[in-house]
Amino acid sequence: MSDLEITDLHVRTEDREILKGVNLSIKKGEIHALMGPNGSGKSTLANTLLGHPSYEITEGKIVFKGEDITGSDPHERAKAGLFLAFQYPVAIPGVSVANFLRMAINAKREEPIQVKEFRTELQHAIDLLDVDRSFTSRHLNDGFSGGEKKRAEILQMAMLKPDVAILDETDSGLDIDALRTVAEGVARLHDEQGLGALIITHYQRILHYIEPQFVHIMLDGRIVLSGGVELVERLEREGYDEIRQEFGASV
Amino acid sequence: MSENESSANGAAVTVKPGRHRESTLYSALAGVGAGGKGKSLAALREEALAVYERTELPVWRRSGFWTTSLQELDLDKLEVRHHPQGELPAIVLETLPERKRAGRLVQREGSVVQLELDAELAGKGVVLCSLEDAAVNHTELFEQYYSKRLTSDRHKLEAANAALWSGGAFLHVPAGVVVEDPFEIAYALDGAGAAMYARTLVIGDAGSDFKLHEYNLAPDFDTGQALCAAAFEMYLRDGARCRLAQVQDWGNGEVFDASTRVVEVGRDAYCHWLPALVGGHLVRQHLELAVSEPGGDMAFRGVFFAEASELLDVFAVDLHETGPSGGDVHWRGAATGSSRASFEGLIQIDPGAQQTHTYLQIHSMMLSPKARIDAIPSVLVSADDVSASHGGTVGELDEAVIFYMQTRGLDRASAVRVIVEGFFEPLLSELQDEPLEELVRAKVAAKLARASEDIREYAETR
Ligand SMILES: Nc1ncnc2c1ncn2[C@@H]1O[C@H](COP(=O)(O)OP(=O)(O)OP(=O)(O)O)[C@@H](O)[C@H]1O
Numbered sequence: 001m002s003d004l005e006i007t008d009l010h011v012r013t014e015d016r017e018i019l020k021g022v023n024l025s026i027k028k029g030e031i032h033a034l035m036g037p038n039g040s041g042k043s044t045l046a047n048t049l050l051g052h053p054s055y056e057i058t059e060g061k062i063v064f065k066g067e068d069i070t071g072s073d074p075h076e077r078a079k080a081g082l083f084l085a086f087q088y089p090v091a092i093p094g095v096s097v098a099n100f101l102r103m104a105i106n107a108k109r110e111e112p113i114q115v116k117e118f119r120t121e122l123q124h125a126i127d128l129l130d131v132d133r134s135f136t137s138r139h140l141n142d143g144f145s146g147g148e149k150k151r152a153e154i155l156q157m158a159m160l161k162p163d164v165a166i167l168d169e170t171d172s173g174l175d176i177d178a179l180r181t182v183a184e185g186v187a188r189l190h191d192e193q194g195l196g197a198l199i200i201t202h203y204q205r206i207l208h209y210i211e212p213q214f215v216h217i218m219l220d221g222r223i224v225l226s227g228g229v230e231l232v233e234r235l236e237r238e239g240y241d242e243i244r245q246e247f248g249a250s251v
Numbered sequence: 252m253s254e255n256e257s258s259a260n261g262a263a264v265t266v267k268p269g270r271h272r273e274s275t276l277y278s279a280l281a282g283v284g285a286g287g288k289g290k291s292l293a294a295l296r297e298e299a300l301a302v303y304e305r306t307e308l309p310v311w312r313r314s315g316f317w318t319t320s321l322q323e324l325d326l327d328k329l330e331v332r333h334h335p336q337g338e339l340p341a342i343v344l345e346t347l348p349e350r351k352r353a354g355r356l357v358q359r360e361g362s363v364v365q366l367e368l369d370a371e372l373a374g375k376g377v378v379l380c381s382l383e384d385a386a387v388n389h390t391e392l393f394e395q396y397y398s399k400r401l402t403s404d405r406h407k408l409e410a411a412n413a414a415l416w417s418g419g420a421f422l423h424v425p426a427g428v429v430v431e432d433p434f435e436i437a438y439a440l441d442g443a444g445a446a447m448y449a450r451t452l453v454i455g456d457a458g459s460d461f462k463l464h465e466y467n468l469a470p471d472f473d474t475g476q477a478l479c480a481a482a483f484e485m486y487l488r489d490g491a492r493c494r495l496a497q498v499q500d501w502g503n504g505e506v507f508d509a510s511t512r513v514v515e516v517g518r519d520a521y522c523h524w525l526p527a528l529v530g531g532h533l534v535r536q537h538l539e540l541a542v543s544e545p546g547g548d549m550a551f552r553g554v555f556f557a558e559a560s561e562l563l564d565v566f567a568v569d570l571h572e573t574g575p576s577g578g579d580v581h582w583r584g585a586a587t588g589s590s591r592a593s594f595e596g597l598i599q600i601d602p603g604a605q606q607t608h609t610y611l612q613i614h615s616m617m618l619s620p621k622a623r624i625d626a627i628p629s630v631l632v633s634a635d636d637v638s639a640s641h642g643g644t645v646g647e648l649d650e651a652v653i654f655y656m657q658t659r660g661l662d663r664a665s666a667v668r669v670i671v672e673g674f675f676e677p678l679l680s681e682l683q684d685e686p687l688e689e690l691v692r693a694k695v696a697a698k699l700a701r702a703s704e705d706i707r708e709y710a711e712t713r
């Protein structure tokens with residue numbers, strides 16, 4: 001039984017249908033990659049999984065750890081152990097990274113986390129993501145560079161310890177050193193905590209640091225092809241056109 | 252977010268005072284204060300009483316924007332009630348933080364009911380006493396400063412204060428005395444039926460350095476009206492420094508507040524002033540921070556939060572009578588329910604106040620479809636070697652930010668609270684006073700909790 005089970009998911013926004021029947025299942029500890037051209041619906045899937053109010057599910061369902069969460073509030077999904085590292089994280093002025101993390105951690109717990117325990121965990125995450133201590137006293141994503149925002153996303157993930165995380169183009173906009181740090185961070189969480197992940201990406205390079213067992217290709221709101229790492233190499237070689245032609249009939 | 256900015260950099264820009272103003276009520280006092288002029292307190296009271304008797308309850312009108320009328324107030328049903336020494340109002344005990352303090356004066360409606368002053372400070376010559384007491388026992392300072400910058404004839408309630416005040420607070424920090432902990436002055440109403448004419452005079456002598464926290468409080472009550480008409484004046488002499496904060500929360504009763512507060516910043520003196528106006532049925536505050544001598548500098552901060560059917564009208568003046576001087580005005584306000592908050596910020600640079608540099612910004616956040624915040628900056632510059640500019644933003648809750656926080660496990664109400672607290676945070680953290688920051692944060696959180704339904708509906712309608 002998979003931890004995240006997506007069945008025949010159809011999603012629309014006000015003006016049109018974007019996801020047209022997505023099927024996907026992810027177990028804790030599994031690494032999946034999701035690739036697809038711009039506008040194919042990857043972020044829509046990511047946001048829908050977390051319950052974004054702009055996306056209406058017209059058909060299908062999402063089951064997480066045996067619970068149907070298709071209609072749950074976003075914070076309930078988060079508490080259940082689902083996490084999204086945003087493609088475009090928003091700024092939260094006036095709230096420091098550390099304070100925000102404390103609130104987020106406490107939201108999941110009965111008793112507030114002890115100061116000492118929090119510090120230890122934070123230090124662990126800081127080391128993992130190789131950021132400066134002062135980073136955590138800055139206002140979350142406020143004036144952060146692209147790379148800092150992505151690190152902050154993974155820092156939050158490290159602290160919140162989800163069972164399944166969706167990383168929406170976390171690798172985009174990172175220089176090679178930052179990419180390695182972030183990717184190795186994700187790999188460590190996978191190894192240490194058995195994190196399951198859906199890594200949305202356009203590039204092969206992140207997958208060198210964290211190898212997926214499954215690769216899925218999305219075209220126009222559907223996953224048209226699933227396989228292993230060899231799919232990534234095929235994509236690099238051929239681009240989406242070949243695949244589009246092959247699956248053109250169904251797209 | 253919308254951003255607007257205009258500046259009067261290096262050029263004399265004069266905005267006609269009458270352009271949007273119906274009367275002179277939206278202009279700075281600018282030193283027109285009557286002052287004692289050698290008259291006895293009794294004579295001053297008598298003059299003010301005559302004004303009180305011949306004038307109507309005030310209406311402030313900013314055409315096209317708002318009207319603030321106190322004519323709903325039924326003065327005949329109100330009286331100044333007196334209370335015995337030592338009988339502290341519950342609201343004061345509940346609200347004022349447990350902390351080390353330099354001294355405390357509590358006035359309950361017509362009477363000072365608590366007075367304490369750190370013995371060591373008293374030994375250094377610091378005076379904290381009722382203003383009535385100061386009029387008798389500190390005549391020299393009283394005569395020099397009493398009503399130096401305040402008027403008593405602009406409207407009925409100002410006149411009422413000047414004529415009828417009782418108790419009152421007087422604080423004198425002598426030259427060179429540095430005080431670590433804050434002085435506290437609290438004015439509290441018991442509930443309906445009360446008129447309180449609060450009067451405060453503070454003098455920070457040359458080189459003194461101190462903190463003052465003023466509280467204006469009332470418990471919640473159901474029926475009937477109450478009034479506070481306050482007059483506050485502070486004079487900071489050469490090189491004096493003061494961090495002045497005010498927490499005003501009149502609760503949910505029908506409390507009217509029409510008050511004037513003036514701070515004069517002398518040569519090389521500095522004032523950081525932060526009023527937190529977080530509750531009151533109808534509140535009209537004229538707040539004026541005036542740099543009167545070269546080298547004076549100030550940071551004029553303000554936080555307001557209107558809820559339910561509250562009406563708040565703030566006129567904040569950043570006045571420069573001489574240069575070089577500095578000013579920095581930064582206000583933030585939010586509104587829920589069907590409340591209205593009207594803010595006018597005036598930068599006034601008088602002729603000859605060269606090398607004045609000042610900036611005014613006002614940021615507002617609307618949390619309900621029926622709430623309204625108007626913010627009007629105006630600039631009146633009569634010197635050419637100055638810079639005076641203003642800017643501001645009008646914001647609403649950002650659903651993308653709410654969703655982001657929800658994906659981290661915060662429910663919607665918590666996310667909204669975090670956003671609004673974050674909105675106020677840049678100013679609250681400037682208080683540099685943990686207990687006071689916590690108090691204001693708690694008041695903001697309570698307001699949000701009461702408005703949570705309203706805020707949710709607002710989100711769903713958009
Ligand atoms: N809230 C929305 N309202 C209207 N249209 C939307 C909304 N969100 C996404 N879309 C549209 O749905 C389609 C899929 O967008 P989505 O962001 O999911 O693509 P993507 O695969 O993540 O692309 P990229 O690789 O560029 O990130 C696009 O055509 C986009 O314009």
Ligand SMILES: [Mg+2]
Binds near residue numbers: 043169
């Ligand atoms: Mg995307």
